[in-house]
Amino acid sequence: MTPASHELPTVVRRFVEDAGNTAQSLGIGRVLGQIYAYLYLSPKPRSLADLENALGISKGSASMGVRQLEQWNAVRKIWVRGDRKDYYEANDWLGEIVRNVLRDMVGTKLSTATALLDELKAEINGGAGPGAAERDFVADRLQHLRDFHAKAQKVWGSRIVRMLLK
Amino acid sequence: MTPASHELPTVVRRFVEDAGNTAQSLGIGRVLGQIYAYLYLSPKPRSLADLENALGISKGSASMGVRQLEQWNAVRKIWVRGDRKDYYEANDWLGEIVRNVLRDMVGTKLSTATALLDELKAEINGGAGPGAAERDFVADRLQHLRDFHAKAQKVWGSRIVRMLLK
């Protein structure tokens, strides 16, 4: 249970809840969705303690959550003079956030995939594999994959990025 | 361990392994990646029993895996005359597959999000909420989100789809 969240206005509570579920099912993590959603609807910056109270999560989750969100430029830290606490507010430049998340989740895979395909291409010639017919088939498929991969990288590098950043 | 997979040629084994890891970290499921990768490098259709042996997975996983892959048009069922087994081979139209996967993973969220935003917009006027200033702020943010959402749906509906289908 998250008893503290009952103190939130209904609209905020439902929004936070839905964002949490969506974030989880996208593999981003429920807490990240909740924190961002709460800050997104907050008129003023919030401290880690606020997050713990409002969302019913632990100190640790709040701390790790805002750090991850900062890496994606989804939230920013606010310094308040004469107050030791860190405060956070949501960045509402949604396109950039989506792009940053995708970079972390997909971008790296694309480049490691290149490396693997290169290795396998080299290996397929040297190795004492199966019959020649099967080897040729495998080589063909790997080549086909390479072609698609190159196309995907071009798309990733240019068009989508610009569209989402607009 | 997956002892049976040692009988696969090195290139195939490594490819299958990597595809499994990638699929898992993208939230698609390790087995789906493995099955597709194996079929993708198979010169001839394979039965469920083949999948069990080659990948070291269970009957159940193989069965559920191919069904999911069929829904995405990633594999197709092959009927062999005089053989009761179902055989499967990989569809190599990669762009379409990516699109279908994304439709399942993201597409639905986009439409349920619309519904929620509509509800909240209605609720924010009726409800006995907090002060007027805060309510206005929340309303503004929700409107901003709606704008972004509309833009995202436009992108999703037209351009990306066509590019990936090319």
Added chain:
DNA sequence: CGGTACATTCAAGATGTATTGAACGTTCCG
């Protein structure tokens, strides 16, 4: 029909991931 050879389902268990919170590090202030 009855039997066989397969595919499918789903509850139980195995595996993996997220969350907690106490211990620790750091900064600031008197």
Added chain:
DNA sequence: CGGAACGTTCAATACATCTTGAATGTACCG
């Protein structure tokens, strides 16, 4: 300095998801 107020870390645990395989369903064949 010493202590107070905060942020961070990470081993332990709670939670959720994936996988298994025995039970069940289905199509085919003699």
